[in-house]
Amino acid sequence: MSLESWWLSYSELLKQVLLTLFAFVCLERFIPIQRSHSINALIFNVSYKILNLGLVLCLIPSFALIAQKIKVMLHAGYIRWPAPGSLDLFQTILWCLAYAFIWDLLQYAGHRMQHSIPFLFEIHKFHHAERALNASSTGRKHILEHIFEEFTIVLPLILIFSDPVLPVIVQSLFFNGWGYFNHMNARIDLGPLTSIVSGPQFHRIHHSIDSKHYNKNFAAFFPFIDQIFGTYYKPSAEEYPDTGLEDRDDVHNLLFVYVEPLKNWSSAIIKLLSNSWRTHSEPT
Ligand SMILES: [Zn+2]
Ligand SMILES: [Zn+2]
Numbered sequence: 630m631s632l633e634s635w636w637l638s639y640s641e642l643l644k645q646v647l648l649t650l651f652a653f654v655c656l657e658r659f660i661p662i663q664r665s666h667s668i669n670a671l672i673f674n675v676s677y678k679i680l681n682l683g684l685v686l687c688l689i690p691s692f693a694l695i696a697q698k699i700k701v702m703l704h705a706g707y708i709r710w711p712a713p714g715s716l717d718l719f720q721t722i723l724w725c726l727a728y729a730f731i732w733d734l735l736q737y738a739g740h741r742m743q744h745s746i747p748f749l750f751e752i753h754k755f756h757h758a759e760r761a762l763n764a765s766s767t768g769r770k771h772i773l774e775h776i777f778e779e780f781t782i783v784l785p786l787i788l789i790f791s792d793p794v795l796p797v798i799v800q801s802l803f804f805n806g807w808g809y810f811n812h813m814n815a816r817i818d819l820g821p822l823t824s825i826v827s828g829p830q831f832h833r834i835h836h837s838i839d840s841k842h843y844n845k846n847f848a849a850f851f852p853f854i855d856q857i858f859g860t861y862y863k864p865s866a867e868e869y870p871d872t873g874l875e876d877r878d879d880v881h882n883l884l885f886v887y888v889e890p891l892k893n894w895s896s897a898i899i900k901l902l903s904n905s906w907r908t909h910s911e912p913t
Contacts, residue, residue, distance in 0.1 A: 630690045639686055645805065646678060646768070653764035653809040660816045662833070662869045666761040673881040674759075678768035680883065685775050692779045696787045706791030713794050725799045732786060732803075733850045737858070739781035740847045743774075748897075751890035752777060758880070760873040762836050767808030773890060807850060818866060824852050830864050837870035 630638075654671070700706060716724065743753040752773040759766045770778075786793075811832040819828040827850050835846040845862035848854040855861035873879060880886070 630687075635686060639683055642686070643679065643682060646682065647675075649806060649809055650675070650678075650765055650768075653813060657763060657814045661814050662816050662829075663761060663814055666763060666814065669881060670759075670761045670879070671763065671765055674763075674765035674769055677883060677886065678765070681768070681770070681772060681775075684772055688772075688776065688779075692776075692783070696784050699784065700787055703788065705788035708789055709791045710793045721796065725795060725803075728786075728790065728793060728795065729799075729803050729850055730854075731789065732782060733848055733854055735782045735785050736778075736849050737847050737854050739778060740849075741844075741858075741860070742781075743777070744844055744847070748894065749777070751893050754874065754877065755886050755889065757836060758874050758877050759836065760871070760879045761814070762812060762833060762872040763814040764809040764812055766812040766836075771890065772887065803850065811849070816869060823863060824856060824861065826850070827852055830869065833869055833872065834862050834864050836872040838873045838875055839870050840875075842870060 711720075711724065740753075743749040752771045755771050756766070756769045756774070759769060807827070811827050811829055813829040815829050817829045819826060819830065822828070823831055827846075827848055831846055831852055834842045837843075842862060845860055846852065846855055847860055852861060
């Protein structure tokens, strides 16, 4: 990717991100769950997103190359996406829903792994450290988490589907807009739809600081995936818990955020090695 094409993609994506975020932040003002959010938390999330988006865009060409090589090697692309124009509206909706469902199944598996394996939770911790959960929190994803998702969500999808063509509206709704919606600091109760469609209340439970909500509601779009695998928690009508991590403050420092997993992994390895050395050197 040349610098010029990188800049064109970056500036276009950044414009979309900032406009979408602005719309959601305005909407949050009408029915907020927490009224006392500091502007500094929002500024930090936006700054992080501006920086991280540029870094993620630098990685995409290398990932695309690797994915393509694996696809050719495995003769993958097993489900051929119908040619554009060959489907009616109902069929298009079904294909898009099937694609989003498989995306969410893969997301569910990777997400649950991140919560189950402490080594992997280090790259997801930054997302969960948010105390003032709001629409901008969706962009709080460590660069290593992006790479993890490229291999656990994007690559399997590339291998499953051959040349998927998603209508722009579906792409915008599912993959650009939904994250802003379900992280909103907004008292939105979806009622009977809560167990079918992921909304701000459903996802807030996943971010809850209360231990009774830990490891619940992993799905990004379809809460019934949590029901299938026994991790669904149905929030009661007025249940909007505080969010964040009990053992980690939300640190608004870009360098700290990027370095934290590496620092914690190093400490864990040193501890493991010194424990094993102590065990082996103890007199029997
Ligand atoms: Zn999570
Ligand atoms: Zn989240």
